[in-house]
Structures are given as structure tokens and as C-alpha cells.
Amino acid sequence: MLVARSEPGDKSQTTDMYMNEAETVEIVNHPYKTCNTDALKNRLNQLAGLPSLDFAGGEVESSFKYRPSIRDMAAFEFQPQHIVANPYTLFFKADTFDHREKLKTIFPFVLGAITNKILALRRELKELVKEFELKTEELNNRKAAANAWIIDIKASYSKAREFGLLREAPNPQTDWDINNYIQILQKVPKSSELNLPKIEEGSTERAVKELNALKNEEEGISHSIGVLRNKLSKLESLSYSEEQYGKALNFQTERLDSVGWFEDKIKDKTLCPFCGSESRSASDEISKLLEVTKNVQRTSQAVTSAREVLDKEIADIKKQLRDLEGRLNVVRDHRQLLESKSEDLRARRQTLNEIYRFVGRLEQSLDNLNIVQIDSRLVEELKLLESRIKDIKVKLNPEEEKRRLGNALNYISSYISHYVKFIDVERPNDPIHLDTTNLTVQVLLKNRSRKDYLWEIGSGANWMGYHISTLLALHEYFLSLNISPVPNFLVIDQPSQVYFPERWPGDLDPKNPSKLPEEPSSDDIERVNKIFRTLSEGLSRTKNKLQLLVIEHADEITWQGIKDINLVDRWRDGRALIPQDW
Structure with a gap:
């Protein structure tokens, strides 16, 4: 398969793709659009055998539970420079939250603890449980409806006997269920022998008209009482306010009583006891107080007069209320008498329409009861659903799934322990465990008294050693499975960077081209050589079914004598992975 993506130009990205899939594929000079990215991903998903089912049984609430995609498998395919020796991130793209959570979800799937069949069973279980709940609810509703109908059916049985529609029907027994009543009542709609008494024509109509007139009169009187009661409440509130205002005026009047005494004692002109000059100021002030006194007295008299009018109005309204309440009692007594007579009349008569209505209601009730009666087919369907659900739950045994995952991790951990001895980490003999919850490895002390995560080493x-060992171990395990969705290749970029962080010692220094190249030490060469020996061991253990692509600036001296290594190209002096003419 040959795949190419269009240059996006001014856009951030493009979905235009070139895809050619055949037994023999030729490189084209000018690729053209044959599909988009979605079509390519779907085809790669098909080739990888990835299911179209999600991990939530069809009810996805989080993107982490979406179906597995070929893009998710990239976590096991690439170890770029920023990942291959990263203490905190073991897998490609797992340094972002979304990819990290999705990787946790798919890990049991790629390890074979969860299969396509299990995902299909999860989806089926969700649907069956939902159907079982709906049918159980329907059955319970039918049971509840049938239990509710038993009271009505018993009442209908008694009414039918009262009307003489079941002359030879036996008395109901205490051990009768609803079917005993239904079996006898079903005869009523078929019976035509109805003994119907005669009644006076028009009596019901006259009684109804008179009752309606009394109801209307009662409503009118009640409305008038409500209006007067509201008015009385407002007048009494006003009366109380006037009373309080009058008391305040009386208090002011009492305080001003002494003004007359001052008027008698103070003349128009008085002499100042200090300077002997004449002054009218005292007389003027007394005149002002006299005027205020007269105003208060006039206001008090007006309030007294208004209170008399208000009291008369309140008394009139109270009398009107008493009269209306008397009329209301008379109307209600009359109405009650007519209703009592009407009830007596209805109790005595059994009109043709009334019996027909009863028979019609009974017939409808029997039809409805047939609908809500518990259907044996519904019970049988529930039994089949329950049996299938139990069967699926046995197959989806979480403990069995946990056991399969544990076995897979044990195999992978043992493979990692094998590879770390080749690549020579500091603690090659300590037990190692792949932690799929935290997406890292744990190194345990031999006595297992302590475990160290990757970032603690x-x-x-x-x-770098644990990264390469873990990825080789995972691919060895993937290839041991009958079916694995993970493509069998691994790309590693610059694993020797931990020894030569800037460049290979034999290369020219771009910052100082005149400086003679350094010769790498034998110790450095040996350490890088262990990387390639470990990779070669991975090829050997997988019988060359795994393809390893290493992009490395270390020279050929670091892999001399190691089998299965093929130098594809040497990118130096301006030559790189992407040709200049591209």
C-alpha cells in the first residue's frame, strides 16, 4: 500500500489523500487525490481487524470509550526522540490526556484479554438488558392494572345483579379471582332480557333546570358577599386610621390650651427689661400660635364629622352582608332539598339509557381487561431474555477477563526482564511489571519490599533501556497471539542520544567545522552496540516477523558483527529523510 497526503498550502492541514493498494505498488511522481483521511483510516482499521464496536456497549459517554482505531495503535509503533528516553511517558502520544486515557481503555483489547467477540457480547448484553427492563415494566404494569381492575369488576358484578341482568348468578365467593367474575360478566352484553321500569318524561330535565338556576343564584350571592366583605375590610382599615389621626389632633389641642392664657397676659407692646425699648415680637408669636390652635381645632371637628359618616357606611354594609348571608342560606337549603329529592329519584329509577350505559361500560371494561391480562407469551419472552443475559454474563465474567489480562502482563513482564539483560540497565535482575493503569513499568526489589516507577529510576x-525492552516485549507478545490489531513494526529515533546528546563524535561539529572530529570511546561504542544487540535479539525471538526501523546518527562501528541489520541510507552532507527536490 502506498499512501501520500496533499501539501496543505496555506491551510493548517488537508484531508486529501492518495492511496494505492495492490500486490505491487509503484512510486508515482505526482500523486493525486483518490480518497480522504477518513476513508484511509477505515481501510486501515479493516486491515488491522479492528471492530466497529465501542467499549461502552453502544452507549458512549466519553471519547475514551470510542471504538479502537488504527491511530490508537501508533502508541506501540513509534518511539521518537522525545519519548524513547522519557521517564514520564512510555508510549507515543501518551503525554496528552486524551491519548493517555484512550490507551488505558484499549490495552486489555490489544493484549487479547478483550476480543471482538467480547465487545459484541457487551453490545448485545446492553441491548438485551434494555429490552428485558422494558418488558419487565410492561409485565408489572399489566399486573398492577389487573389488580386495580378487580375492585371495578366486583362492583360491576354487584351492579349487574342489582339491575337484574344476572338473575341466576351465584353469590361471589371469597376464593374467587378476577377470572371467575369475568367468566360470568361476559354473559351480560349478550343478554337481551332487560326489565326496565317506566318513568315520567321531562322530570329529569325540570329538576336539572331548577338546580342550575339555584346554583347560578348561589354564585351571584357569593360574589356579592365577597365584594362587600372586601369593601368592609377597607372601610374598617380607614376608620382605624381616622381614629388614630383624631387622637393625635386631640393631643395637639391639649398642648395648645395654654396659648389663651398667654394672650391675656401679653399686651400688644412690651418693654424690654434690659434696654427699656418697646417690642411687638412676643405679641406676634402668640398670634401665630393662636392661628395654629384654630387650624387644629377646625381639623379635629372635620375628622369627627367624617368619622360619623364612615361609621354609618360601615353599619350599612354590615346590614347588607347579613341580608345576603340570609338569602344564601335559603338558596343553599333549597338546593340541598332538590338534590336530595333528585338522588332519591335516581335511586328508584332504572332507565333504559342508564342500563345501556352500564352494559356499554361493562363491555368496554371487559375489552380493556383482556388487553391488560398477563400474556403467557410475554412471560415466556422474559424467561428467554433472562436466560440469554445470564449466559452472556457467564461469558463476560470480569474475573476471567482480569485473569487473562494478568496472564498477558506476566508474559510481557518476563519478556521485558529478558531484554533488559541485553541492553544492560542498572538493575537487570530485579522483577519488572508493566503497569497498564499508569502506563509505565515498575521495577521491584528482589524481596518485593518496594517498587520503583520508571521516573523514580x-x-x-x-x-531508554526500559523503553526499548518494553516495546520489544509487547511486540513479541502481539506476534504470539492468533490475531493482533497492532501492525508488526516499530520505529525508534535516536536511541543513542542518551550517550551522544548532540551528535555522533565522528561527525563534524556544525558550530566549529574546522575542528577535527572526535573519536568515540570504546565504552560509548559498546553501550550503543548493546542497543543494537537487544534489537537483534527482538528480531530473533520473533523470527524476523517484526520490522524494526531505526533512525540513528551513530556510525556503523556500533553495530558491526550484529546480524539482521540493513543500512538503508546515510543522511549526511545536506541529505536527509525528505529529499531536497520534494
């Missing part, structure tokens, strides 16, 4: 060489 020092040196970039150790981190």
Missing part, C-alpha cells in the same frame, strides 16, 4: 540510559 535515575539516568537516561536506564529510561
Whole structure:
């Protein structure tokens, strides 16, 4: 398969793709659009055998539970420079939250603990449980409806006997169920022998008209009482306010009583006891107080007069209320008498329409009861659903799934322990465990008294060693499965960077081209050589079914004598992975 993606130009990205799938594929000079990215991903998903089912049984609430995709498998395919010796991130793209959570979800699937069949069973279980709940609810509703109908059916049985529609029907027994009543009542709609008494024509109509007139009169009187009651409430509130205002005026009047005495004692002009000059100021002030006194007295008299009018109005309204309440009692007594007579009349008469209505209601009730009667087919369907659900739950045994995952992790951990001895980490003999919850490895002390996570183990060489060992172990396990969705290749970029962080010692220094190249030490060469020996061991253990692609600036001296290594190209002096003419 040859795949190419269009240059996006000014856009951030493009979905235009070139895809050619055949037994023999030729490189084209000018690729053209044959599909889009979605079509390519779907085809790669098909080739990888990835299911179209999600991990939530069809009810996805989080993107982490979406179906597995070929893009998710990239976590096991690539170890770029920023990942291959990263103490905190073991897998490609697992340094972002979304990819990290999705990887946790798919891990049991790629390890074979969860299969396509299990995902299909999860979806089926969700649907069966939903159907079982709906049918159980329907059955319970039918049971409840049938239990509710038993009271009505018993009442209908008694009414039918009262009307003489079941002359020879036996008395109901205490051990009768609803079917005993139904069996006898079903005869009523078929019976035509109805003994119907005669009644006076028009009596019901006259009684109804008179009752309606009394109801209307009662409503009118009640409305008038409500209006007067509201008015009385407002007048009494006003009366109380006037009373309080009058008391305040009386208090002011009492305080001003002494003004007359001052008027008698103070003349128009008075002499100042200090300077002997004449002054009218005292007389003027007394005149003002006299005017205020007169105003208060006039206001008090007006309030007294208004209170008399208000009291008369309140008394009139109270009398009107008493009269209306008397009329209301008379109307209600009359109405009650007519209703009592009407009830007596209805109790005595059994009109043709009334019996027909009863028979019609009974017939409808029997039809409805047939609908809500418990259907044996519904019970049988529930039994079949329950049996299938139990069967699926046995197959989806979480403990069995946990056991399969544990076995897979044990195999992978043992493979990792094998590879770390080749790549020579500091603690090659300590037990190792792949932690799929935290997406890292744990190194245990031999006595298992302590476990150290990857980020707790020092040196970039150790981190790189565990990265490569873990990825080789995973691919060895994937290839041992009958079916694996993970493509059998692994790309590793610059694993020797932990020893030569800037460049290979034999290369020219771009910052100082005149400086003679350094010769790498034998110790450095040996350490890088262990990386390639470990990779070669991975090819050997997988019988060359795994393809390893290493992009490395270390020279050929680091892999001399190691089998299965093929130098594809040497990118130096301006030559790189992407040709200049591209």
C-alpha cells in the first residue's frame, strides 16, 4: 500500500489523500487525490481487524470509550526522540490526556484479554438488558392494572345483579379471582332480557333546570358577599386610621390650651427689661400660635364629622352582608332539598339509557381487561431474555477477563526482564511489571519490599533501556497471539542520544567545522552496540516477523558483527529523510 497526503498550502492541514493498494505498488511522481483521511483510516482499521464496536456497549459517554482505531495503535509503533528516553511517558502520544486515557481503555483489547467477540457480547448484553427492563415494566404494569381492575369488576358484578341482568348468578365467593367474575360478566352484553321500569318524561330535565338556576343564584350571592366583605375590610382599615389621626389632633389641642392664657397676659407692646425699648415680637408669636390652635381645632371637628359618616357606611354594609348571608342560606337549603329529592329519584329509577350505559361500560371494561391480562407469551419472552443475559454474563465474567489480562502482563513482564539483560540497565535482575493503569513499568526489589516507577529510576540510559525492552516485549507478545490489531513494526529515533546528546563524535561539529572530529570511546561504542544487540535479539525471538526501523546518527562501528541489520541510507552532507527536490 502506498499512501501520500496533499501539501496543505496555506491551510493548517488537508484531508486529501492518495492511496494505492495492490500486490505491487509503484512510486508515482505526482500523486493525486483518490480518497480522504477518513476513508484511509477505515481501510486501515479493516486491515488491522479492528471492530466497529465501542467499549461502552453502544452507549458512549466519553471519547475514551470510542471504538479502537488504527491511530490508537501508533502508541506501540513509534518511539521518537522525545519519548524513547522519557521517564514520564512510555508510549507515543501518551503525554496528552486524551491519548493517555484512550490507551488505558484499549490495552486489555490489544493484549487479547478483550476480543471482538467480547465487545459484541457487551453490545448485545446492553441491548438485551434494555429490552428485558422494558418488558419487565410492561409485565408489572399489566399486573398492577389487573389488580386495580378487580375492585371495578366486583362492583360491576354487584351492579349487574342489582339491575337484574344476572338473575341466576351465584353469590361471589371469597376464593374467587378476577377470572371467575369475568367468566360470568361476559354473559351480560349478550343478554337481551332487560326489565326496565317506566318513568315520567321531562322530570329529569325540570329538576336539572331548577338546580342550575339555584346554583347560578348561589354564585351571584357569593360574589356579592365577597365584594362587600372586601369593601368592609377597607372601610374598617380607614376608620382605624381616622381614629388614630383624631387622637393625635386631640393631643395637639391639649398642648395648645395654654396659648389663651398667654394672650391675656401679653399686651400688644412690651418693654424690654434690659434696654427699656418697646417690642411687638412676643405679641406676634402668640398670634401665630393662636392661628395654629384654630387650624387644629377646625381639623379635629372635620375628622369627627367624617368619622360619623364612615361609621354609618360601615353599619350599612354590615346590614347588607347579613341580608345576603340570609338569602344564601335559603338558596343553599333549597338546593340541598332538590338534590336530595333528585338522588332519591335516581335511586328508584332504572332507565333504559342508564342500563345501556352500564352494559356499554361493562363491555368496554371487559375489552380493556383482556388487553391488560398477563400474556403467557410475554412471560415466556422474559424467561428467554433472562436466560440469554445470564449466559452472556457467564461469558463476560470480569474475573476471567482480569485473569487473562494478568496472564498477558506476566508474559510481557518476563519478556521485558529478558531484554533488559541485553541492553544492560542498572538493575537487570530485579522483577519488572508493566503497569497498564499508569502506563509505565515498575521495577521491584528482589524481596518485593518496594517498587520503583520508571521516573523514580535515575539516568537516561536506564529510561531508554526500559523503553526499548518494553516495546520489544509487547511486540513479541502481539506476534504470539492468533490475531493482533497492532501492525508488526516499530520505529525508534535516536536511541543513542542518551550517550551522544548532540551528535555522533565522528561527525563534524556544525558550530566549529574546522575542528577535527572526535573519536568515540570504546565504552560509548559498546553501550550503543548493546542497543543494537537487544534489537537483534527482538528480531530473533520473533523470527524476523517484526520490522524494526531505526533512525540513528551513530556510525556503523556500533553495530558491526550484529546480524539482521540493513543500512538503508546515510543522511549526511545536506541529505536527509525528505529529499531536497520534494
